[in-house]
Amino acid sequence: MNTVEDRIRAATRAAANTVPPDGVPPLRLPTAGPTRRHRRARRARRWQLNLGSYRPRWTPWLTPAAAALAVVVIVVAVVGIGHSVHHSGGTGTRPATTHPGPAVPGTTAGPPVSAYVDSGQIPPYYLAIAPPSAATGIPAAADVRATISGRTLATIEPTAAHRAIVAVTAAADDRTFVLAEQAAAAGTGAEYGQAIAFYLVRLSSAGQPGPLTRLPESVPAGQLMTGLALSPGGSELAIAIQPGHAGAASATQEIKVYPLGGGPVRTWSGDGIIGASDDATSLSWADSQRTLAFNWQSGQVASVRLLNLESAGGSLLANSRQVMSVAAELTQPAGLSVITPDGSAIVYAASPLARADSKLPHAYTTSGFAEFSTATGRVTRILGSWSGPEAVNVLWSDANGRVLIGIIASADHTYVGVISGNTFTPLNDQANTAAPDTSTW
């Protein structure tokens, strides 16, 4: 009984066994049918029963400046090996009709998604992690989808059995992507703590993936990858790593930047936390490729910082500066933010904390996207503010933050859509989006 895991198993089972099999009291159900109050509560809380297996973790962070709060997290994905690509009938980027998807309660729909794509305001393709499918036998895969129709154009399978694609990141051209693939530990089916390999894939102009190219970079077994971002030009890969996770005594966090064409790897390190496991949203690049934004948690404070990539490496804090900060719960390390490609602002997704167990003031009741100036750290714009949605997340920004792609979780549904001004246009075919936080443009 040497490991912490073994001690947990033994202790929890000892505690559980204090309840004998015959020690269960009889069930005491309400004697009458549902009351009016219960019926109201049932309607109001119906969403709790319809979420299925996926629900993003909407975390409670406090942003005094923006009168909104937020949190979140993200991510995940999965996929396995024996890489092959399935092409799904035709390029099919355009649906039979281009009407908007389902209306999102509490929001105003903007122009149809096709208008954004046709005008070049948002990219035409995206990759999303598809969950394992017992029906097809595919453990998990990366789907290539058309932004307008939501249709799956091709499926990239893992490279071998018992492997999983756990994260996806994209360059600015919407054609170059890097996939992170991880093996499942024998016997447990969990990728936790296993080594991660990276593969480069390029899409054709029709959205069809070419062959996967194995990159020399990797995350060794025993380390935790908490961030992944391909540079806008596709020439460098930034990875956030916790070198020692289970059983380690330190909270050291590293950011490594790998030149994909070869050359020295730069490493910055500090004591704190970036993102969550397999988090492809905790890091984001400015187009200049001289600045990398990262979410950072130290103690009870979560912040967004800008790393100076012109430095040679070294201290993560000394070579970065804070743009904004919020109060955080210890267990929710990641915030939802991206730096705009022009480097002028941080777009921060702010969600209300309407939970009964929230410690936060009830005044924080709106969801939205707040823009913080990277120069001053002040809120310069509110890009959308709604009282209906429970939580929001930002996945992509145009050059200056005027058009975003993000997530809104309403009472009974999670929508991926386009945010512009104070409008939200959901993408079509949301039913295909099992894990919306993994959608990558």
Next chain:
Amino acid sequence: MTALYQVHALGLIRLAVVMLGDRPAAEDVVQEAFCGLYRRWHALSDTTKALSYLRSSVINGCRTAARRRNRQLPGLASDPPGESAESAALISEEHQEVLAAIRQLPDRQREALVLRFYLDLDEEEIAASMRISRGTVKSTTSRGLVALGRILGEQS
């Protein structure tokens, strides 16, 4: 509902006892979870997910019960809850030390570790029970183990 209770009540009470270290409170949490399911049965989109719903309710109920207990005993709020005297007599000192350490963890870390190492749930099942993403399960489990190792190291 009664059949569901007969099949799952023992396991759920044991789960709540692990979380709370308090059998009467654990039984209350499980009763309330079944009452909640009874009231919402017709709204449940997929009745085969009843166990998942009950497990989520028990986890949330334990969290609420623990916080309520801390509010009622403000002087003891920072003290980790211990086993009842009756239960403590059945648990070795080593196990009590580990259980006390588990109950010092933040809610999500405690829940992730118990679901992973007591119930042996996989990451997908834990994600569904805690209503968080799979990646969050992994990182929360990892950080929980680090924190627990640190607490136990300090105690030994």
